[in-house]
Amino acid sequence: MERFKDKIALVTGSSQGIGAACALRLASEGADIILNGRKLDERGEKLIAAIEQMGRRAVFVEADISQVKGVNHLITQAIQTYGRLDILVNNAGVEKNHNFWEVTEADFDLVMDTNLKGVFFGTQAFVKHCIDSKVAGVVVNMSSVHEEIVFPHFAAYCASKGALKMLTRNLATELAPFNIRVNNVAPGAIATPINKSLLNDEEKLGKLLENIPMKKLGTPEDVAAIVAFLASDDAKYVTGSTYFVDGGLTYHYEEQ
Ligand code: NAI
Ligand code: BGC
Numbered sequence: 001m002e003r004f005k006d007k008i009a010l011v012t013g014s015s016q017g018i019g020a021a022c023a024l025r026l027a028s029e030g031a032d033i034i035l036n037g038r039k040l041d042e043r044g045e046k047l048i049a050a051i052e053q054m055g056r057r058a059v060f061v062e063a064d065i066s067q068v069k070g071v072n073h074l075i076t077q078a079i080q081t082y083g084r085l086d087i088l089v090n091n092a093g094v095e096k097n098h099n100f101w102e103v104t105e106a107d108f109d110l111v112m113d114t115n116l117k118g119v120f121f122g123t124q125a126f127v128k129h130c131i132d133s134k135v136a137g138v139v140v141n142m143s144s145v146h147e148e149i150v151f152p153h154f155a156a157y158c159a160s161k162g163a164l165k166m167l168t169r170n171l172a173t174e175l176a177p178f179n180i181r182v183n184n185v186a187p188g189a190i191a192t193p194i195n196k197s198l199l200n201d202e203e204k205l206g207k208l209l210e211n212i213p214m215k216k217l218g219t220p221e222d223v224a225a226i227v228a229f230l231a232s233d234d235a236k237y238v239t240g241s242t243y244f245v246d247g248g249l250t251y252h253y254e255e256q
Helices: 017-028 042-053 068-082 105-133 155-178 193-199 202-210 220-231
Strands: 008-011 032-037 058-062 087-090 138-142 181-187 242-245
Touching (some): 017 087, 017 220, 032 042, 032 068, 042 058, 105 138, 105 155, 181 220
Parallel strands (some): 008 032, 008 087, 087 138, 138 181, 181 242
């Protein structure tokens, strides 16, 4: 089924992990794709080839989305490439593991600028395009279960994702009159490079799995399926929501 025929989608931070899976999933359903990362390398080149193999078009725009200048450049390039932009997946994100009392200003800024400021101003640039060109745009933000539940030693990360939850609620209301939808996807623990140290630590991984009712990590493809749903017309009455993809992690409770 081609849910994204004639649609152009931009996925930020799409060289690997969840972003790459989203790009492939949207392309597999008919979208042309703007990939993004700070630098094009062989991962991006392979993705372009894979998308072209599906009969779709793809380009990679180098941009650092943690800077307003970078994210504005990205949106402008994305619109210019195929003449319009319909879907924005704000996926790029970073996390830093520190005791709260040891977090530096530089680490705080990196996390907030990437996970919140880049999303805020990237969405702003996209929305201006949608309003000017009368595009019924769709925004999907890659939030986290940590927009809702705590994650000790990741205070800045939780603050950024918590803010994303409220940003989405707010924009959904403000942008509904323009037929622009905004939703969050909140993955639990997904096997990607962001979790490299966790995946290499058997004890930590074991403890985490005890908290996941489904007793396994998710895959990037599990997340991409929900992104595709929210980006599609199947979700045409869905806005301002968060969809959890977490094997039951968030609302897990068992009597011992
Ligand atoms: P990842 O680290 O594998 O991929 C993130 C990508 O974003 C990388 O390619 C990275 O280079 C890119 N990126 C980072 N900063 C950037 C910048 N300033 N400009 C352009 N690109 C940038 O991580 P993963 O796991 O694929 O995460 C993607 C999103 O999903 C993030 O927002 C993360 O917070 C979120 N998430 C991930 C979970 C997981 O368990 N893997 C769970 C919940 C949320
Ligand atoms: C984090 C992962 C973590 C997962 C579950 C995500 O937001 O990026 O590092 O494993 O939440 O706690």
